[in-house]
Amino acid sequence: MRIQIVLIITVLLISGQWLYGQTSVSGKVTSNVGEALIGVNISIVGTYNGTITDENGLFDLEVDDLNGKELAASYIGYKTQVIGLDGKHKYLLIKLSESVASLNAVTITAGSFAADDKQRASVLEPLDIYTTAGSLGDINGALKTLPGTQSASDDGRLLVRGGAASETSVYVDGLLAAKPFTSKVPDLPSRGRFSPSLFSGTVFSTGGYSAEYGQALSSVLVLESNDVAVEEVTGVSLMTVGGDLSKTWCTKNRSTSLSVGYMNLAPYYALVNNRLDWTKPGESESLNFMHRKKFENGGLLNIFSNAEYGNRAFNTILNDEKASIENQNGNIYLNVNYSLPLGDKSLLKSGVATTYNNDRQLAGIHRTQENEVNVEGRVTFVTQLSDGIELKTGISDAFTNYEDHYNQIQGETNWNGRYKDHIIGAFAEPEIKITSRFAVRPGVRYEYSTYLEKQNLSPRLATAYRLGKESQLSLAYGQYFQNPVADYLKFGSDFQYEKASHYIMSFQTGSLRERLLRMEAYYKDYYHLVTYTRGSHPYDGSYKNDGFGYAKGIDVFFRDRKTFIGTDYWISYSYIDTKRLFEDYPVEATPDFVANHTVSAVAKYFIGAIHTQVGAAWTTASGRPYHQPGDTDFMSRKAAIYNNLNLNLSYLTQIAGYSTIVHFSISNVLGSKQLVGYQTIANYDGGQDYLMPLLPDIKQFVFLGVFISIK
Template sequence: MKVKIIISLFFLILATILNGQTGSISGSITDANGSPLVGANILIEGTIIGTVSDKNGMFELSGLKSGTYILEASMVGYKKNISDPIIISGNNIILNITLTEKILQYDQVVISAGKHKQNLSELPVSTSVINSNRISKKNIVKIDEILRYTPGVNVALDQVSIRGSSGFSRGAGTRVLMTLDGLPLSTGDTGELVWEMIPVTDVERIEVIKGSSSALYGSAAIGGVVNIISKNITSKPITLVKSYFGVYDNPAHDEWKWNNSYRTFNGITASHSNTFGDFGISLSLTRTEDLSYKRNNDLKRYSGFLKSTYKINDFSKLSFIAAGYSHDRGNFNFWKNSRQALEPPDLDLGARVKSDRIISGLIYESIISKVFSYNVKLSLYNNYWKEILGSENSSRSELYRAEVQTNFSVSDNLLIIGGLESSISQVSSTIFGSPDANTFGLYAQAENKFTKKLTLTAGLRFDYSKINQLDAVNSFSPKLGANYKINEKTILRAFAGTGFRAPTLAETYTSTNASGLIIRPNLELDPENNYTLEAGIIHLFFDKINFDAAIFHSEYFDLVEPTLTSDGDSRFIQFRNVTRARIQGIDISTGFELESIGTSFKFSYSYLWARDIENKIALKYRPRNTIYAEAEYTLGSFNLGTDVRYLSKVEEVDRELIENDFVIDGDKRVDVFVIDLHAGFSFFNFNIPANLNLNIYNLLNYNYVEVIGNISPIRNISLNLELLF
């Protein structure tokens, strides 16, 4: 009996010792040529345990308890690598992982479309992905700059429109939702998107969903979603320093010159990422200065980004994210006239805008079991801006948001997502008054893989919105999508959904006089509604050429647009509901990569027919034809590329502002035709962790406007250097 007890105790102690032992998995991640991949993601399947490869492509996962693990290694533009089962029992495993580039780019993993990880090729709706490498090569300072090269997307100044959903309203409202790691970034007063909030060097990728996404994302996503995914925190210390300097060329016409010196722009970013045990942190600070090619349009900005994570256990973690900036810029709205196109009217000289904005958010993620997980998102967006001289308008707002989302895998083929979110907006402003707004949303989505080829998605969302003493508005937004995989090279998709957008506080309450324009409130605004239909196809020709085509049809009801109207002898602008609008079009994109000769090419064409049904005219600021083309050649560490943009002349603009002489010569507009060049050299193959890139924007110094009376950037040259430590 004693012998049995002793033996039992022996094995119990042995099991305890073995269970207490920890091991590790480490190694390298390279591409097919053996070059190290920096920033590749490594995740243990079924957990939140993960890391990122360092500047040498190395990674390490330590402190692993005894057990069996499966590793997922992924990076944007490469095929995911899933390891065989790895047994850990106090030992250290070394893996050398090779990621191969994707021939079919639609196999990339995205999160935004269904609020969970999916392959791009499995989606029922058109989605584009922009990776960090492209952002870095083009020396992008604001994220809206790279969106100008995205199929189906148009940007007028800094207002983005997906498939013609938006025109131009100078920041008062948006039909496109922008999020940072799932945290919405529209302001509490104007509802605008502030691109300067996005830390460019910390962006892993950008996901653009085209078409109404209200069934999952609510009011602001009636036209689509732009989701910014930040880089994961590295397991070892990495410091990045990026600096750039650029200069604007002389304007095309001597009479446009308003200054005898060359106008320059520059910026510097320093960022650091590291993990200490269960705590990880990434921090970046940026200084930006632009003297501008336009008079009274200079800016100086200081911005920062903080991301920290705490691993509570192997199945749950807490993340904190904060982004913000302090900004001082000149306020250029319209030119003085076409002969002094780079100068504002005398009334606007000296007018400036100062703004301070910061968003902070907490994200808690937990995996309860193999079939159930949930996350909680809390955020606060503080926003303050003030106009100096000019109208002296100012606004301070706080926007509180909360969201809870659950994911339930009923079976291997059925996934159900559900959630609720709420927001409270508080505003104190000279231009909007002091209104409050409250919103509430409840959503659910089911995704069922009926067969290996067919996947159906159905979703429904209820939204409630209330502004001050105005009547509350609410809406149900259903959607239905299908994805059918004919074979490995051909995939069909179809989507039908409705959208809803409540008027913003700015559209409802704005009362001001800006640049001689009187703007009055409209408390009778109705919410916008729409429905969207889409059908598309993905095909791979000759195992090399990617092809994507989509046809879409959208009907808008009570579309809100700024309108010049009169009241006796008084003329003023007021946001009003356009009774009916119809938007139809096609998107076609193709591309290929010839690795043997280091060449890649992409081309896209969009046709847009956007009309005001009641007045039988085109909707404002929607170009009918858009072409984007991109070509790049790589030889070893050297790369050379060009981008071409063409947009046909918009048919309708704010004619009332032109006819009433608010914008002199405002009818002068042309097709947009812009050619950019970039060249870069990577020193990594010489054991020097640095990249050097040269960019020439608007090579031909072509003059054009995106909105009336405002010349877009003239030719400029910039050089940027990235150093990794």
């Protein structure tokens, strides 16, 4: 329930103020044809003092002294202009010349939704995520309102375009976050570990993504962390499910943030009806640490660390008998990266990320303990070869050390599995603006696995053509490889890479500032998926790479910020047709985590007179397939239609003179049953398998929080 930083960000965005000096320089920025440019970055060279132009292209900047200073005006798609200041000219008329890599020029967008890269379709910013009803401050909860994703109340992880949850990788500042979700427990969804407020940008690619990223068959989520903070803030959060305390310290070119949180669902669960028989409702402690430092040479050091510990336990039915489900999880993530400009046209980015994860789980008589260490080091070099050509190259090494210990309580069965692997990767990818209307991005990625003793080469290509001022057509193709998951690799190294080929065509028109329409068609081929035949117990089976499949569909996204004053809303629709032969499926079939049709609608309205924002999010999806043991046809049944309506309200006020947000939300307002499908539970004792309904443990969740920002 990590909403503890929810809306403190809102307070900062609403009430944040710049610190001004004694002298003012103002002016107007236009294009070379006289059109006012909005959002141009205006800064004093060699300092962190800056601003942006307003809707009329105007700016006003306060500095200590104008003499001997230089002012830079930069805007995506235009050549940066640097102007010397002498203390006499306090009003400037600046005209920027369009470059080949113009924002109005074509940009490659196939498969990507981005919030920090203005050359792509900006869709969800941190504030969007927090204020999306039903997201409960979870990045993945908000992303599930975008097309291409599956709405799955039984699984908080991302299910993208027919892919399993393991087919999506998450990166923080270009470095792998190996365990970005809390542990998956039967009957309960997992949740993202990272708070949206920690990041300035969110790039969500549903396919056809850059050669920079590997080991993901379906999707990548790239999170870009915040820059150096400019204001010292203390945050206090009081919630119905716990609390949080945070503090940020700042100097001119560095900032350090620390937050601690505690969550306990027991008091809340004691007041509401639960589907599950809880013996230990969820309890967790968390610690976040961030440090940012800018150096005089332009370098930027980012350190980000997250630590969590949680435990929970409940009773359920396994093999027609009451059984206890218990889970304890400890996770530490450390990300250290450093970027350094090399001249005016090159940038070096380097870093290392480490994940330690310990999972202990008891399910009836089955007890498992998993220990996993992941370390990735990466170096990326970006250079602007010319006005229209940017080249990105890099190398990486991702190391995994995995151990799994299994035993049966009061039984003789014991099993240990482990493996170690280095995945060595290298890539090269230029982006070429051939004209202001046509761009192409060819790329290639190489990987070698020391555990599998196999290598692969992934060609990728994306192109785009601008049809009009705000319309363009994009195409993308790529081959993507991924090691089988740890649940298979722990049995041995006799596997191949799983493979997927992506084909994408995208049309986009409009502007995110006003209205944006995006339509995308895609086709994916799957090869070498892992299949297995079940043995007498979960650790006895025959594994092969002879699976295959396909996924094809259409995604539509429309967002409107102009039609209704004070209102922001978006609508998404996804259609998918997919089948695959994998796991223990006897024939090729639609997986039990896929709904053919999904519709989402999100709306937000700010009522200025009472300082309140109200929001609603509605999702409906066709029934997911499932197999009834004993049926002749596999996966021939469908669950009921899924419906979910969430509402929230945020009220801005003051307590003891401090900015405060009171946030209220309620999920599943209509009280729908929300059965998303059924999961087949294997009976390893020789009896018939049985079905477990996939339902939330609580039909409706009501949340109330008070978030105080002390400056």
